[in-house]
Structures are given as C-alpha cells and as structure tokens.
Amino acid sequence: MxxxxxxxxxxxxxxxxxxxxxxxxxxxxxxxxxxxxxxxxxxxxxxxxxxxxxxxxxxxxxxxxxxxxxxxxxxxxxxIGMLFQGSALFDSMTVEQNVMFPLDMFGVGSYREKKKRVLECLDRVNLKDAARKYPAEISGGMKKRVGIARAIVLNxxxxxxxxxxxxxxxxxxxxxxxxxxxxxxxxxxxxxxxxxxxxxxxxxxxxxxxxxxxxxxxxxxNEEIIFAKDERLNDFIFASDFLRDAKEMRQMEIFRDKNWRDRLKKPE
Structure with missing residues (x-):
C-alpha cells in the first residue's frame, strides 16, 4: 500500500x-x-x-x-508503472519497442527474455498482432492499451x-x-x-x-459516494440533472441489496 x-x-x-x-x-x-x-x-x-x-x-x-x-x-x-494522459509513446519506435523501453532502461533480462515478456503483455491487452506497428498506425484506444502494456511490463x-x-x-x-x-x-x-x-x-x-x-x-x-452528504462533493459529481437522476436510480438499486443495507447499519 x-x-x-x-x-x-x-x-x-x-x-x-x-x-x-x-x-x-x-x-x-x-x-x-x-x-x-x-x-x-x-x-x-x-x-x-x-x-x-x-x-x-x-x-x-x-x-x-x-x-x-x-x-x-x-x-x-x-x-512503479505509469500510464500517461497522452500515452507518451515514442513515434519512432514500434509498439513492441515502446513496451520494451522500461526493460531496456532498467537492464532487465536478455533480449530473448525481454521479447517474451513484451509479447506476454501485448497479448494481455489484446494487441499481440500490433507489435510491429508504429503509434501513427494505431487508434487512440490502442495507444492507451500499449501504454498499459508498457506500464505493467516490469510486473x-x-x-x-x-x-x-x-x-x-x-x-x-x-x-x-x-x-x-x-x-x-x-x-x-x-x-x-x-x-x-x-x-x-x-x-x-x-x-x-x-x-x-x-x-x-x-x-x-463508489457505493458510499452515492449516499454521501458532502455538498461540495455532490455538486462536483452530480452536476447535471441527468447525473442527479442517475444517482437516485443507483441509490434505489443499491438499497434493494440487503447485504449493502446491512453494511450501512454496521460500523466499520
């Protein structure tokens, strides 16, 4: 922690x-x-x-x-793994090379071991087939997944x-x-x-x-936030009529769950 x-x-x-x-x-x-x-x-x-x-x-x-x-x-x-807001991929590197970058930076394993780990991570985010593509050749969502693969490559x-x-x-x-x-x-x-x-x-x-x-x-x-009484929090989270309606629906949904009602009654 x-x-x-x-x-x-x-x-x-x-x-x-x-x-x-x-x-x-x-x-x-x-x-x-x-x-x-x-x-x-x-x-x-x-x-x-x-x-x-x-x-x-x-x-x-x-x-x-x-x-x-x-x-x-x-x-x-x-x-530490880090996923940046704009994915922060290197345009001149392939997807595979981008994911391998932290392993190279910290000098982890042989090339064969690094390649195996990179392909494992790309497979985990469903991008194994994109290994040889460049960032410009993939969508925004795929770039985020490449960023996630790079973030977890060092376990x-x-x-x-x-x-x-x-x-x-x-x-x-x-x-x-x-x-x-x-x-x-x-x-x-x-x-x-x-x-x-x-x-x-x-x-x-x-x-x-x-x-x-x-x-x-x-x-x-996220369950407690539905019932939170803090005005500043509620003004921030449930700023629109749509979100306030969604909050009321979620409250009703959660309150029908007996286990959640029991947790509300018992102090942690």
Whole structure:
C-alpha cells in the first residue's frame, strides 16, 4: 500500500497542497478526483516523486520514499508503472519497442527474455498482432492499451494512471476502465488514477479521494459516494440533472441489496 502523511506543497506564494493524509490500498483502484486547481495532479506527482513535497511523508509499503537516497528511490521506481494522459509513446519506435523501453532502461533480462515478456503483455491487452506497428498506425484506444502494456511490463506493485480515458469515446473508455480493473485484481496492484471521468468513479472507484482547494474533502468507495452528504462533493459529481437522476436510480438499486443495507447499519 501507499500511505500519505500530511503532504504539503506550494509554488511561490500559492499553497497547492495544504496537508493531505490518505492511504492507497493494495489490490484496489484508488481514485483522486477534484476540479481543476484542486491539487490532485500535484498530489500524484508528489507520490511518484516527480515533484518533491515541501513537508510530509510518502510511504511505499512502510518505506519512507521522501527520505530515500537516489539509489533506493530507483528500486521503488522499478516497482512503479505509469500510464500517461497522452500515452507518451515514442513515434519512432514500434509498439513492441515502446513496451520494451522500461526493460531496456532498467537492464532487465536478455533480449530473448525481454521479447517474451513484451509479447506476454501485448497479448494481455489484446494487441499481440500490433507489435510491429508504429503509434501513427494505431487508434487512440490502442495507444492507451500499449501504454498499459508498457506500464505493467516490469510486473509493478504500483500503477499510476493520469486521466486514462482522456480523448477516448465512451465505449473505448469502458474497455480501458475494465482492463485496468482486471489487471489491478489479477496482479494485486496498488492502482492510483487521477480522473475526471464519472463512469470511472462510479464503476471502478474502490477507494476515492475527493480534493478541494488543496485538502482532502471526502474519502470513501463508489457505493458510499452515492449516499454521501458532502455538498461540495455532490455538486462536483452530480452536476447535471441527468447525473442527479442517475444517482437516485443507483441509490434505489443499491438499497434493494440487503447485504449493502446491512453494511450501512454496521460500523466499520
């Protein structure tokens, strides 16, 4: 798991993160949501070490990442997979070469071993036949799947996804959500997703952190979010009449489930 302890970060006179504490749970899809400017992107960058927090701790499996030297940080980074918003594929490399890139960077295995692992990952995302194609020759949804294959090629313990559905049509977005969820469960990964996509929130959000003006405003699951009383959260999630109607329908659906009613009655 990943534990955040009182993370603070500012740029000049602007305090972006004002003391965020949370736990990202293993084997679950953990979401960071919030309006633009809420601090969610800066928080994710602090977690992976792209930005150094001004204060606070980031613990990977109880190891203090913020206090590590560069060599120790490298060993943690080798356990991290990253899916970037724009897929971030190298145009001059084939799909196969793009997925192999992390193995080359960390010097993992012989060429034959790397090739075998790459084809396994491409097969897992249903892209084995696209191995020799270039990014310009494949669709946006396929690029995302290549990005996912590259993110899991090192068998990561932690998977970070920045807006994985950005620029995709609704049907492809559903497929990407389903794939990330399956991989999270299959490999017991601690998955952290930064998203605006409400379908991801409602269908994949095992554990959700809602950010507002640099603070953690609300925390819970996608079932709990349906019954949440936080006004800021509800204004953000259920902003339209359509979504408010969908919320009421989901409430009725969930409340008919006796097991869920029993969980509501029992304190955790």
């Amino acid at each position: 990943i534990e955040l302890q009182d993370i603070k970060k500012g740029f000049g006179d602007k305090q972006v993160l004002k003391g965020v504490s949370a736990t990202m749970e293993a084997g679950k899809v953990n979401l960071i949501i919030g309006a633009s400017g809420s601090g969610k992107t800066v928080l994710m960058k602090c977690i992976v070490g792209l930005i150094t927090a001004d204060s606070g701790k980031v613990l990977y499996n109880n190891q203090d990442f913020t206090a590590m030297n560069e060599q120790d940080k490298k060993s943690i980074r080798q356990e 990561p313990k932690y998977l970070f996804c920045d807006e994985p559905n950005s620029g995709l049509d609704p049907q492809t977005s559903l497929l990407i959500d389903k794939l990330i969820k399956e991989l999270t469960l299959e490999y017991n990964i601690t998955t952290v997703i930064n998203t605006h996509d409400m379908n991801t929130v409602m269908e994949s959000g095992d554990h959700i952190i809602y950010m507002f003006e640099g603070l953690k405003q609300w925390e819970g699951s």
